């Protein structure tokens with residue numbers, strides 16, 4: 001069993017795909033890991049794919065030329081489904097597409113189902129964060145939010161907030177992947193960072209208390225159902241939601 | 249747009265008055281919580297160049313309160329002072345409860361600041377009747393005007409139309425809000441007279457009719473909604489849904505909300521109940537969906553009884569009365585045939601139709617794609633083959649009926 005690691009960047013992802021599609025590396029008995037989530041354990045047989053920007057770019061153009069447009073646009077989404085382990089499924093589908101150009105929509109093929117499911121849960125996760133993202137106002141009126149989504153949704157999420165708050169200064173940090181989004185006066189940046197800490201005190205934002213209070217009062221006591229609440233808001237996201245914070 | 253000085257002043261105001269605002273916010277959100285008609289979907293506003301906010305077509309839940317209900321709007325009353333004395337309402341004039349009022353500016357500021365922090369999609373503003381209907385409506389409109397014209401706020405706004413407010417004010421409310429509503433409250437004039445003596449059907453309908461008239465898209469249902477309380481009077485489910493259906497057919501409202509009667513007052517005209525009829529409310533919503541999205545007719549839902557079965561959902565009940573309609577062949581059936589199958593809703597039906605365009609359909613494919621067949625399997629065939637013994641449903645008895653019930657038997 002050979003374990004292959006790539007660095008979690010889109011370039012790394014494309015370099016990896018290129019190795020298997022254009023250079024036809026064998027896919028039997030391999031495992032692929034995104035090293036943001038699974039670090040190499042110095043296994044007996046392991047390999048690290050080094051991102052090669054030129055190779056990645058060429059392969060990207062190759063895909064654009066050869067794939068149906070709708071499928072081509074999904075490739076980036078599959079990359080963003082970074083904890084779904086769909087790399088191998090994608091490779092298998094891409095390998096057959098020359099022979100069978102419609103395979104990517106044939107649900108009798110298990111790998112296609114895996115990709116399809118990952119894509120659906122990606123959009124579901126993004127939709128959840130449309131709602132769950134919580135900004136804290138920092139003293140200079142910057143809106144700051146930190147979150148840890150299941151998939152790498154930030155590249156497909158920031159437009160929602162920029163469209164909604166075009167005149168605000170915004171910082172969003174995916175602290176799991178260390179991906180940072182910055183926005184101010186119509187300029188934006190999405191960058192990988194080693195770390196990012198912001199010191200703030202929840203006391204400086206009076207609206208946190210108003211919100212917590214509203215959250216408590218709007219519930220109808222006669223209808224109480226913590227079970228339903230839990231099914232909608234998993235415990236893992238609650239640390240990002242001020243309404244669940246201990247009293248300030 | 250807000251200048252930095254205005255923003256600082258606003259923040260300072262909320263800092264210095266924290267305790268007082270917290271208290272009023274508590275009273276006015278607790279008094280607004282019994283209104284169910286609170287969803288943020290269907291808005292289409294785009295952000296103003298100097299402003300803030302837009303609305304998302306499919307609606308977004310920002311949190312879920314401890315009753316398991318989605319929070320998407322700041323749902324609040326302008327005031328819970330009220331001249332009226334509706335017997336089922338916590339805010340009725342004779343009740344000795346803490347009262348409060350928020351100013352239009354406070355409402356606008358709270359909405360804006362909640363919105364900036366992504367707590368909410370917008371505002372749902374209602375009110376008790378303070379001084380008189382027009383005065384109340386004007387106060388509410390003032391809050392909305394600050395939001396729309398001073399803060400250039402394009403987020404979602406739902407305004408309750410105050411019964412008895414003048415035509416001009418209703419028109420203005422409709423222009424400024426994404427959705428308006430007037431709660432019909434009870435399904436018959438007679439029930440209304442008993443429990444809400446100051447209200448009348450014609451008065452509650454009037455604002456909805458004005459909205460209908462001025463809404464340009466005559467083909468579509470007006471962006472208005474209403475709420476009916478369930479279980480405070482002896483009215484049957486059929487009566488309630490008949491009313492809802494006629495509101496839909498005449499395109500008066502886009503949605504009817506049902507609200508299980510929760511006893512908050514003591515009164516000899518109110519029924520004594522052990523538990524609010526939440527399951528009945530749920531069944532009414534299910535039947536309402538059958539009317540709106542599944543192509544069911546009212547008479548099909550009430551073929552035998554004036555009330556919906558509490559034990560099984562109305563679609564399953566229909567299916568069991570109409571076994572001759574089944575089995576439905578999954579590879580060929582059209583949308584309306586598919587959604588008649590218990591366990592297959594509009595989403596699954598649409599997915600099945602999409603999938604079968606390019607793929608062979610099998611039980612495994614459907615299962616792997618996450619299309620639930622647990623209930624559907626008794627009512628379908630795939631390429632002519634049944635997935636379960638069809639005969640099983642023919643001689644249903646108490647025991648295997650449990651198979652279909654949502655609750656464990």
Ligand code: SF4
Nearest residue numbers: 330332334337340376
């Ligand atoms: S008018 Fe509205 S707030 Fe006033 S008592 Fe009746 S239901 Fe309650």
